[in-house]
Amino acid sequence: MRVKFESRAPLAFHDSGAHTHRRLVRANVVALNWHKTRGPSWGATVPVQQIHTYLVHPGKGGGGARQINGTGVALRDRLFNLLDGIYSRSEQECVIDIIFKPTDGGVQQNDCRDLICAYLTDPTLPNGRAIAERLESQTDKRSGLGLLFLISGREGRDHKIVISRFPTDSAILVEENPRTLDVEFLERVFMKNKTSYKAVMYRDSSLRGGIWSGKAIDKQISFAGESSDYWIADFLLSAFAVTPTQGTRRLGTALREAAKKSDIDVKQEIIAAATLAGRLGRQAISINDFEQRFNLSQAAREAISNELKSPRLAEEQFEFVAAEFNELLAFRSKELSNGAMLTAPSANFDDVFKQEIVDEATHETKFTTQGTVVNDKLKPTV
Amino acid sequence: MTNSNQQYEALQAEYKRRYDAVLNPLAEALRAFLAECLKGELRIDRVAARPKDVDRFVAKAPKLNDGRPKYAEPLEQIQDQVGARIITFYPTDVARLDPVVKKWFNPIEFRDHVPESEWEFGYFGRHYVLAIPTDVIDDRWDKAMIPRFFELQVKTLFEHAWSEAEHDLGYKPGEQPLTSDETRRLAYTSAQAWGADRMFDELFRARTAKAGRATV
Numbered sequence: 001m002r003v004k005f006e007s008r009a010p011l012a013f014h015d016s017g018a019h020t021h022r023r024l025v026r027a028n029v030v031a032l033n034w035h036k037t038r039g040p041s042w043g044a045t046v047p048v049q050q051i052h053t054y055l056v057h058p059g060k061g062g063g064g065a066r067q068i069n070g071t072g073v074a075l076r077d078r079l080f081n082l083l084d085g086i087y088s089r090s091e092q093e094c095v096i097d098i099i100f101k102p103t104d105g106g107v108q109q110n111d112c113r114d115l116i117c118a119y120l121t122d123p124t125l126p127n128g129r130a131i132a133e134r135l136e137s138q139t140d141k142r143s144g145l146g147l148l149f150l151i152s153g154r155e156g157r158d159h160k161i162v163i164s165r166f167p168t169d170s171a172i173l174v175e176e177n178p179r180t181l182d183v184e185f186l187e188r189v190f191m192k193n194k195t196s197y198k199a200v201m202y203r204d205s206s207l208r209g210g211i212w213s214g215k216a217i218d219k220q221i222s223f224a225g226e227s228s229d230y231w232i233a234d235f236l237l238s239a240f241a242v243t244p245t246q247g248t249r250r251l252g253t254a255l256r257e258a259a260k261k262s263d264i265d266v267k268q269e270i271i272a273a274a275t276l277a278g279r280l281g282r283q284a285i286s287i288n289d290f291e292q293r294f295n296l297s298q299a300a301r302e303a304i305s306n307e308l309k310s311p312r313l314a315e316e317q318f319e320f321v322a323a324e325f326n327e328l329l330a331f332r333s334k335e336l337s338n339g340a341m342l343t344a345p346s347a348n349f350d351d352v353f354k355q356e357i358v359d360e361a362t363h364e365t366k367f368t369t370q371g372t373v374v375n376d377k378l379k380p381t382v
Numbered sequence: 383m384t385n386s387n388q389q390y391e392a393l394q395a396e397y398k399r400r401y402d403a404v405l406n407p408l409a410e411a412l413r414a415f416l417a418e419c420l421k422g423e424l425r426i427d428r429v430a431a432r433p434k435d436v437d438r439f440v441a442k443a444p445k446l447n448d449g450r451p452k453y454a455e456p457l458e459q460i461q462d463q464v465g466a467r468i469i470t471f472y473p474t475d476v477a478r479l480d481p482v483v484k485k486w487f488n489p490i491e492f493r494d495h496v497p498e499s500e501w502e503f504g505y506f507g508r509h510y511v512l513a514i515p516t517d518v519i520d521d522r523w524d525k526a527m528i529p530r531f532f533e534l535q536v537k538t539l540f541e542h543a544w545s546e547a548e549h550d551l552g553y554k555p556g557e558q559p560l561t562s563d564e565t566r567r568l569a570y571t572s573a574q575a576w577g578a579d580r581m582f583d584e585l586f587r588a589r590t591a592k593a594g595r596a597t598v
Contacts, residue, residue, distance in 0.1 A: 099488045099513055106492035108511060205526075209458030212490055212530060213513070245485045246515060310521050 046160040046203065048075060048087050049153040050123045054132035056148050056165075060140040068132045070125055073149075083164075087151045090162045090201040094215035096284065096317045097241035098200070098232055112237045117207045120159045123152050131163065138234040144168055147190040159211070160203040165231070166190035167197060195219045198231040213241060240284070240318055247318020250308075251287050252328035256345075258303035269300045271343065275333075278326045287314040334367075342367060393456060394440045400457070400527040405433035409464050411518035412532060416466055419486045425475050427539055431466035431532075439463065461511050462533035469542045472583045476508050476536050483534065487512040490531065503572035505548070506541050510534040540575040540582075548572075 054070035073079060086093075100110040115134055119127040128150045135148055145168040152161040171189040175182035191197070198218045204210030216238075218231045232238050240247075252274075259270040273294035285293075287308070291301050308314055332349040334342045344352040354368040413431035420426055434442075443456035453459045468483075470476060483489075491511040497504045511531050519528060537545065548568055551560070560568070590596070 097516075100490065101488075102490050102492070106489070108491035206455050206458035208455055209461075210530065239488060241488060241513065242516070243486060243488060246487075246517070250517065309517060310519075312521070313516060316516060 045088065046153045046155040046158050048080075048084050048151055050150075051075070051080070051083055051152075052123070052125055052128040052150045054129060054148045054150075056132050056136050056139060056146050058139045058141050058144060059136035060138055066136070068129055068136060070129055070132060072125060083149060083151050086149075086164055086199070087153070087160075087162045090199065091203075091215070094199055094201045094217045095286075095315070096216045096218065096232070097213065098216050098236065098238040099213050099241045100236070100238050110237050112235065113211060116161065116163075116202060117211055119150065120152060120154075120161055120207055120211070123150070135165070135235050138230060140230075143196070143230055145188070157205040158203060159205075159207060160201070162199060162201045164199040165197070200231075200236060214238070242316045242318040244282075244319040244321045245324055247316065248321045248324040249328060250313060250318075251290060251320070252325050254287065254304050254307040256329050257307045258300070261306075262300075262303045266297070266300045266303050269297060270303070273300075274325075274329050277320075278322055278329075280320055280322055280325075282322075283320055284317050285320045286317050289317075336365075336367070340367075342369075390440060390444075393443055394436060396457060397439050398436050400463075401433055401436055401439075404523045404527040405464055405529070407520065408514070408518060408523075408528070409433045409466075411520070412464060412466055412514070415515060415518050416468070416534075420468065420479075420482070423479065423482060425471040427469040427471065429466070429468055431464060434460075434463050434465060461529070461531045463529045464514075464532040465535065466532060467535045467537060467542065469537055469539060471539060472586050473538055473579050474583055474586065476538060479536055480508070483510060483512075483536070487515065487534075489513075503569040503576060505545060506537075506572070506576065507545065508536045510536075538579050540579045544572055544575040 051073035052070055053073055054068050056068060057066055059066060073083065100113045102108055102110065112131075112134060115127075115131045119131060131150060132148050135146075139146065147166040147168070149164040149166070150161065151164065152159070154160070167190070168187075169189050169191050171186045171191075173184045173186050175184075196219060198216070200214050200216040202211050202214040204213075214236075216232055216236070232240075242250075255270050255274050259267045259274075262270065273290075273296060276294065277290065287304065291304065291314075296304075305311065305314065329345075332344060334353075336342070342353055352369055356366045356368070358364050358366050409431040413429055416431065417429045420429060439456075439460065442460060443453055445452045468479060470479065480492075484492075487510070489510045489512050491509075493509055495505050495507045495509055497506075510533070512534050514529060514532055548571075551564075551568070
């Protein structure tokens, strides 16, 4: 298998076969966020020491064993520079904390982890091919053909590996001559910025006791309402490190406590966001994503941040579960015909507002409440 | 001083540093977190957590498996440097709490500890090896000292009482192991605790059914 990298387009590959070098249309780099990772050499770099790549066809459901073609990648030139960049940025780019799962019977063993540890112990083409074969067995026709890279290194006690899957796409190649333009359609182009790009990074000081947790990126998960079990659940046999309950409750508790302690403007802002959030579908989100999605003010964000033990907790991705959220944070509102709006936490609405029906025929109801005014704000209607 | 003595002392010193700086406060933070997770759950007697003490850790580190060291990297591989325990009333409750634990934590292992033979009585309990939740981690701690996992045991009152007494009697480092007669007497007490658990569980189920309630 021969993989060609085109010098003018550092984020795209072309499986050239017998083709000569060509110029490809350039792709944009996705903006990156910085994240810390575990390991004794915090911040220290672990240089790339080997790279293997494999062309992985869909193979889920069997249909006959197919020899997976793979090759080593030299640690020089522009292809290496691109992959080295992916490797070194992985700690910032891979934002989903994940953890390998045990067997269904609860035994502390994971097939994918075993393959990765075997490769890290002895990073050879055959050991890497075993990982590619596992990916093939989980890849169906929807995911299609992909180019898998295993980029690994070791520094002192630290082991690091980035496993990166580039999906296939088509592209238009342009050759500009002094007086003419040659335009050609290319198949089997592998693009990093495509919505189905996936990667995972593992870094640890111990292969025996560690390499249970990693950080992944799966751009399919980024879109509201979509999730991809293919990469994290099926191939990596992993789950989000922050469970849906843990993450959703963390968000709900932070919002609830922030609302209690804030002035009326921030309180109303948080209540409004929480009310809308109760209708969100199950999706991967972080507390920072939540604040951005509902366009919360700086004051509201600070109020929420004050309820978290650490800013890193706001960065962690989890699967949002509306049922858990609503159980913790539902607000109940009643609007009366005289213009009054009554709002209180749903759990104790009936304790906060005493109700007395004054006219059975018209259902006219008298609401009574008692307390100390902590906020009083006049807001214009326009 | 021999090489192995030096290794022993180095391991002990390293674990002691970790114990003082991280494991102690981590255990307390974990206990509080677990208690919060279980708020509203019925028939929880208590939630406890503690770090493995230094002597027990260094006694466990050189353990052999088929004649070879079980832990080539004890600080990385021993997963119960912090242990937590949920003590509940009946065996039914141990089963009931299983999905609750899995809702809040990621296990890398879970199993029921039962004696190998039906003719034996000894240690019983539901054990989990769980990832340390990030909510309990203090950013000021040295990350290299934070264990990746903790062990959670879910036990009934009788299982807890038996295991605490048995642990104190049987595993003090440096002491002689139990004689076979002492072991048999301990097995007898385990059988009694097992029987008491069964009786209480059957009574609980029967009375709950009579009252028309679910065993939740």
